[in-house]
Amino acid sequence: MSDYPIKSPRKLIEVALPLDAINVACAREKSIRHGHPSTLHLWWARRPLAAARAVIFAQLVNDPGYQQGGGFKYGKNKKDAAIERKRLFKIIEELVLWENTTNEEVLERARAEIRRSWREVCELNKDHPQAAELFNPDKLPALHDPFAGGGAIPLEAQRLGLEAYASDLNPVAVLINKAMIEIPPKFAGRPPINPDWQRKSPQEKALYDWSGAKGLADDVRYYGAWMREEAQKRIGHLYPPVEITAEMAKERPDLKPLVGQKLTVIAWLWARTVKSPNPAFSHVDVPLASSFILSNKEGKEAYVCPVLEGDHYRFTVKTGPLPSEAASGTSAGKRKGFRCLMSDVPMDYDHIRTEGKAGRMGQKLMAIVAEGIRGRIYFSPTKEIETIAKTAIPTWKPDCEMPKKHRNYQPPVYGMNNLGDIFTARQLVALTTFSDLIGEVRERIRIDAHSNDFSNDEGLEKGGLGAAAYSEALSLYLAFCLDKMADLGNNLVRWEPIAQCPRQLFGRQAIPMIWDFAEANPFGNSSGSWDVFIEGFTKAFTKTFAAVQPWFKATVRQADAQTQAVSKGKFISSDPPYYDNIGYADLSDFFYVWLRRSLRSVFPELLATISVPKAEELIASTYRHGSTEKAEQFFLDGMTLAMKSLADKAHPEAPITIYYAFKQSETSEETGTVSAGWVTFLGAVLHAGLQLSGTWPLRTENASRMIGQGANALASSIVLVCRKRPADAPSISRREFIRELNGVLPDALDEMTKGSGDERSPVAPVDLSQAIIGPGMAVFSKYAAVLEADGSPMSVRTALQLINRFLAEDDFDADTQFCLHWFEQHGWTESVFGEADVLARSKSTSVDAMKDVGVLQSGSGKVRLLKWAEYPTDWDPRTDTRMPVWEALHHLIRALKQGGESASGALLAALGGKAEAVRQLAYRLYTLCERLGQAEDARAYNELITSWTGIETAANSLPKPTVPQGTLFES
Known part of the structure; x- marks a missing residue:
C-alpha cells in the first residue's frame, strides 16, 4: 500500500x-x-x-x-x-x-x-x-458512528444521502437508533392501518398525504388512544376527579360557581415524612417540605398552609398573596435539613438518613391540582383521596439497584436503593398497566396490518417488512411513550409553581433526591398524562421524519466500540463518552427496566440482561474501578483500543471526526485548556495512531447559558478532525517542536482572530483557547514522538501547556504591558503605590504618566485601573498624543456598550494602525479573564470581538469629510 x-x-x-x-x-x-x-x-x-x-x-x-x-x-x-x-x-x-x-x-x-x-x-x-x-x-461509502448514543450523527448522515450504520454497547441507545434511522425508511410513504383509516371512503383517502412517516405517526396516535381507553377501564378508579361540594365552597368562596362539577386532577402533591426527633412528638410523621408554594403566577397565587391541631396536623390550601414563610416550607436552610412542624426542633440530614434507611420515611398529601375552565385550581387534601391512592397494589416493580456512594445518585443515601423505590404504588400500577397493554396492542396492530395488505412475515429483528414487523415497530414507539411516563411518573418529580405543572426527573444527568413531589395523573390533560405524551410524540415523529424516503438505508447493532468490525471501509463520525462526565449505563437503567418489560419478546437478545451492560462502558468511573488512577487507566486503555479500531478500519479517503465536550471548570490558571479528561482522551486518540488536522469549537448551549452566566463559558464541544498518522513518521526534539510551533501558531492565530473576509468569521475569544489546539496538536501529532532532553517522549499534557502558553505572549506598548500585568494581579481593585511604581519602572513607564493618560487612578498611596465605564465620552484619538492600546480598547468597549456598533465604529476609524493591536489585546484579556473566572469582564471583551465585523463595517461606512472635533466620538 x-x-x-x-x-x-x-x-x-x-x-x-x-x-x-x-x-x-x-x-x-x-x-x-x-x-x-x-x-x-x-x-x-x-x-x-x-x-x-x-x-x-x-x-x-x-x-x-x-x-x-x-x-x-x-x-x-x-x-x-x-x-x-x-x-x-x-x-x-x-x-x-x-x-x-x-x-x-x-x-x-x-x-x-x-x-x-x-x-x-x-x-x-x-x-x-x-x-x-x-x-x-x-x-x-457508508458512515458509521460507533458511539451512536442519541442518534444525531447517523440520522444526519442518512439525511445527507449516506447509508448509516450506528452501534452502541448500551441497549437503550441501540433502540433509540433503531427508532430513528432503521425503522422509518422500512415503512415510509405508507398509509396508516388503523380502523379509523380503513373506514374512510376511497374519495376521502385520496385527499390524504402519507409521505415520509406520517402513516406511522397516525397509527401511534390511534393505538396510543386505544391503550389509554383500556387503561382507564382497568385502573381509572385510582384516579378519581375532584367533585366540588357546597362544604368546600364555604371555605373557598371562589369555588361557589363550580359546586356540583367534577374536575379532572392534574397532579397530587405530596411531602415525604419522617418521625419527629422530639420525644413528645415521636409518634408523628412530620413533613419534609422544601416549599409550600403552589402557584407563583401573578393574581393566581396559591400555597399550602399547615394547621396544627393538638398532637397532629393537617394541610389546607389558601389563595392570595404569598406569605414569606411559604417559600421555605419546613426547610431549615441549605445544608441544614428541616425543622419539625410540631415543635420547631431541627431535623438534620443524619436524622433523615437514619429514618429513611430504617424504612420509616413515608409521604403525606399536601394539595390537589385540578384543571379549571380558566386555569389551575388548587384544593386541600382529603382523607378519602389519600386513601384511594394508598389502595393501589402493584404486582411488579423494577428490581435494579442504583449506584451507592455516587454523587449523582442521592436516593440510596436515604434508603431508596432500588429503582423500584422511586415510584409510588399507584405510579407502579399505572406503568405496569400501560406496559402490559403494549403487548396487547402489538397483537391488535398485527391483525389490523395483516387485513390491510401487509404480509404476515418475520419480525423486525429478522428483517421483516410485513404485519409482524410493523406491529413491533409501533410497539417500540409506544414503549418510548411509556418511558416518558416513567420520567414524569415517579416520586422524584418536582412541582413547578411558575408553569404550574410537574417537571421530569431527568433535568440533568443524575437522579437527585427531592422532598416534596408531584404525582401526575396519567389520565389528565397536562404534563405527565398519556395523551400529552402521545400527542407530543406524534408531532415530533412527523416533523423529524417528514423527508424520510424508502431508499434511506440504515443498520443498527449492539457492539462494543473496542472490538466492533462495523467500521471497515466506512466514513467515521462519532461522539464518544466524555471521560467521567456522564454515566450513561447507570442512568439508562431507569428506562431499560421498562423497555425490557414491554419489549423483551421483540428484542430478546438486546434485552436479555437484567440491566444495562456496565463493565465495558468506556467512562472513567471511580466508584466502579476503585480509584481515580485505575478509572483513568481503564478509560485510556479502552479509548485507545476504540480509536485504533477506527484508525485501522475507517475508509482512508476522508478524515475521522470526533466530538469531545468539556466544561469551564476544566480550565486552570497553570495549564490553560488542560484537564484530566481532555488529556486522557486526546492521549488515546494520538496513541491510536491518529494525527490531528483540525479542531473546531462548536457552541451547543443556549447563548444565555454561555459566559453571561459565568459558567460553561467554553464552547461545549470540540470537533477533532483526524487522519491516520503514517507508519514511518519521524521523531523530533523538544527544541525542534517549539521552533515549529513558533513558526506555525502566529499565522494560525492571526487567521483565527482576523478571519478571512467573506470566507471565515474570526474565532470568538470564548473559543480561541480550544481552536488554537488544532494547529498546535497538528504539529505534535504528525510525529511518532517529540523527545525531551532525556530522550523520553513528551506527554500530551506538556504539549498542551506549550500550545496554551503561546496565547499568553504579548508585544504591546509599555503602558499596555503595565496594565496587563497589573490587571492579572489585582483586576480592578486598588493596591499600594509602591508596588505599581516598581512594575511601571520595569516596563519603562511611570504611574504618573499613565494617570495623565487616563487609564488609572492614583492617590493617597493607592493605585487602581479605571473601568471602561469610567472613561470620558468626549475622547478623540486624533488629538491624543499618548494613546496606549489598553486605553483605545476600553474606549471601544465603552462606545459599544453606550452607543452600539456605529459609535465604536467611529472610534475604530480614527485609530488607524492601532486597530489590529486593540483586537489582539481583547483576545488576550478574554483569555486572562476566563482563566481567572472573571465572567463579567470576559463578556465585555468577547462582545467586542464578536461585534468586530459590524464595527468595521460601521467604520468603513463613515463619510470621508472631517467632522468637527468634540462631536464625532460622543456616544
Missing part, C-alpha cells in the same frame, strides 16, 4: 468552516422542543442536529484549491478557490437552519455536493490497485 498512496484532497473541515453560522444554529436548536427528535426519547448530552449535519458535509466535501501529497493537484487558484469556498459555506449556512432540517431541496443540494466530491476522488484514484474495492463512483 505504501507504493500506492491514496490521493485524498484536503476536506473543507480541514481548512475552514462558517463557524458563526453553525454556532448560532446549534444554540437556537437547543431551545426547540416541539418537533425535535430529542423529544422522541431522552438521551444525555446529544449533539445538535445542525452540528452533525455541518460536520458530516464538511468532512466529505473536498476543499477547493489545495495541493496534497502524492504529486497531484486538486482545485483552482487561490482566488477561484475562495469563491468556491464561499459557495460551499452558503450551502452549510442554509443546511444548518432548523427550518431546513427536512427541506428536501436544501438537503439534495448538499447531497449533490457530497456525490460530486466523491466522484472527483474516485477519478483521482482510478488507477489505485484497490480502486474497485475502495472507489466506486456510483456508490458512496
Whole structure:
C-alpha cells in the first residue's frame, strides 16, 4: 500500500468552516422542543442536529484549491478557490437552519455536493490497485458512528444521502437508533392501518398525504388512544376527579360557581415524612417540605398552609398573596435539613438518613391540582383521596439497584436503593398497566396490518417488512411513550409553581433526591398524562421524519466500540463518552427496566440482561474501578483500543471526526485548556495512531447559558478532525517542536482572530483557547514522538501547556504591558503605590504618566485601573498624543456598550494602525479573564470581538469629510 498512496484532497473541515453560522444554529436548536427528535426519547448530552449535519458535509466535501501529497493537484487558484469556498459555506449556512432540517431541496443540494466530491476522488484514484474495492463512483461509502448514543450523527448522515450504520454497547441507545434511522425508511410513504383509516371512503383517502412517516405517526396516535381507553377501564378508579361540594365552597368562596362539577386532577402533591426527633412528638410523621408554594403566577397565587391541631396536623390550601414563610416550607436552610412542624426542633440530614434507611420515611398529601375552565385550581387534601391512592397494589416493580456512594445518585443515601423505590404504588400500577397493554396492542396492530395488505412475515429483528414487523415497530414507539411516563411518573418529580405543572426527573444527568413531589395523573390533560405524551410524540415523529424516503438505508447493532468490525471501509463520525462526565449505563437503567418489560419478546437478545451492560462502558468511573488512577487507566486503555479500531478500519479517503465536550471548570490558571479528561482522551486518540488536522469549537448551549452566566463559558464541544498518522513518521526534539510551533501558531492565530473576509468569521475569544489546539496538536501529532532532553517522549499534557502558553505572549506598548500585568494581579481593585511604581519602572513607564493618560487612578498611596465605564465620552484619538492600546480598547468597549456598533465604529476609524493591536489585546484579556473566572469582564471583551465585523463595517461606512472635533466620538 505504501507504493500506492491514496490521493485524498484536503476536506473543507480541514481548512475552514462558517463557524458563526453553525454556532448560532446549534444554540437556537437547543431551545426547540416541539418537533425535535430529542423529544422522541431522552438521551444525555446529544449533539445538535445542525452540528452533525455541518460536520458530516464538511468532512466529505473536498476543499477547493489545495495541493496534497502524492504529486497531484486538486482545485483552482487561490482566488477561484475562495469563491468556491464561499459557495460551499452558503450551502452549510442554509443546511444548518432548523427550518431546513427536512427541506428536501436544501438537503439534495448538499447531497449533490457530497456525490460530486466523491466522484472527483474516485477519478483521482482510478488507477489505485484497490480502486474497485475502495472507489466506486456510483456508490458512496457508508458512515458509521460507533458511539451512536442519541442518534444525531447517523440520522444526519442518512439525511445527507449516506447509508448509516450506528452501534452502541448500551441497549437503550441501540433502540433509540433503531427508532430513528432503521425503522422509518422500512415503512415510509405508507398509509396508516388503523380502523379509523380503513373506514374512510376511497374519495376521502385520496385527499390524504402519507409521505415520509406520517402513516406511522397516525397509527401511534390511534393505538396510543386505544391503550389509554383500556387503561382507564382497568385502573381509572385510582384516579378519581375532584367533585366540588357546597362544604368546600364555604371555605373557598371562589369555588361557589363550580359546586356540583367534577374536575379532572392534574397532579397530587405530596411531602415525604419522617418521625419527629422530639420525644413528645415521636409518634408523628412530620413533613419534609422544601416549599409550600403552589402557584407563583401573578393574581393566581396559591400555597399550602399547615394547621396544627393538638398532637397532629393537617394541610389546607389558601389563595392570595404569598406569605414569606411559604417559600421555605419546613426547610431549615441549605445544608441544614428541616425543622419539625410540631415543635420547631431541627431535623438534620443524619436524622433523615437514619429514618429513611430504617424504612420509616413515608409521604403525606399536601394539595390537589385540578384543571379549571380558566386555569389551575388548587384544593386541600382529603382523607378519602389519600386513601384511594394508598389502595393501589402493584404486582411488579423494577428490581435494579442504583449506584451507592455516587454523587449523582442521592436516593440510596436515604434508603431508596432500588429503582423500584422511586415510584409510588399507584405510579407502579399505572406503568405496569400501560406496559402490559403494549403487548396487547402489538397483537391488535398485527391483525389490523395483516387485513390491510401487509404480509404476515418475520419480525423486525429478522428483517421483516410485513404485519409482524410493523406491529413491533409501533410497539417500540409506544414503549418510548411509556418511558416518558416513567420520567414524569415517579416520586422524584418536582412541582413547578411558575408553569404550574410537574417537571421530569431527568433535568440533568443524575437522579437527585427531592422532598416534596408531584404525582401526575396519567389520565389528565397536562404534563405527565398519556395523551400529552402521545400527542407530543406524534408531532415530533412527523416533523423529524417528514423527508424520510424508502431508499434511506440504515443498520443498527449492539457492539462494543473496542472490538466492533462495523467500521471497515466506512466514513467515521462519532461522539464518544466524555471521560467521567456522564454515566450513561447507570442512568439508562431507569428506562431499560421498562423497555425490557414491554419489549423483551421483540428484542430478546438486546434485552436479555437484567440491566444495562456496565463493565465495558468506556467512562472513567471511580466508584466502579476503585480509584481515580485505575478509572483513568481503564478509560485510556479502552479509548485507545476504540480509536485504533477506527484508525485501522475507517475508509482512508476522508478524515475521522470526533466530538469531545468539556466544561469551564476544566480550565486552570497553570495549564490553560488542560484537564484530566481532555488529556486522557486526546492521549488515546494520538496513541491510536491518529494525527490531528483540525479542531473546531462548536457552541451547543443556549447563548444565555454561555459566559453571561459565568459558567460553561467554553464552547461545549470540540470537533477533532483526524487522519491516520503514517507508519514511518519521524521523531523530533523538544527544541525542534517549539521552533515549529513558533513558526506555525502566529499565522494560525492571526487567521483565527482576523478571519478571512467573506470566507471565515474570526474565532470568538470564548473559543480561541480550544481552536488554537488544532494547529498546535497538528504539529505534535504528525510525529511518532517529540523527545525531551532525556530522550523520553513528551506527554500530551506538556504539549498542551506549550500550545496554551503561546496565547499568553504579548508585544504591546509599555503602558499596555503595565496594565496587563497589573490587571492579572489585582483586576480592578486598588493596591499600594509602591508596588505599581516598581512594575511601571520595569516596563519603562511611570504611574504618573499613565494617570495623565487616563487609564488609572492614583492617590493617597493607592493605585487602581479605571473601568471602561469610567472613561470620558468626549475622547478623540486624533488629538491624543499618548494613546496606549489598553486605553483605545476600553474606549471601544465603552462606545459599544453606550452607543452600539456605529459609535465604536467611529472610534475604530480614527485609530488607524492601532486597530489590529486593540483586537489582539481583547483576545488576550478574554483569555486572562476566563482563566481567572472573571465572567463579567470576559463578556465585555468577547462582545467586542464578536461585534468586530459590524464595527468595521460601521467604520468603513463613515463619510470621508472631517467632522468637527468634540462631536464625532460622543456616544
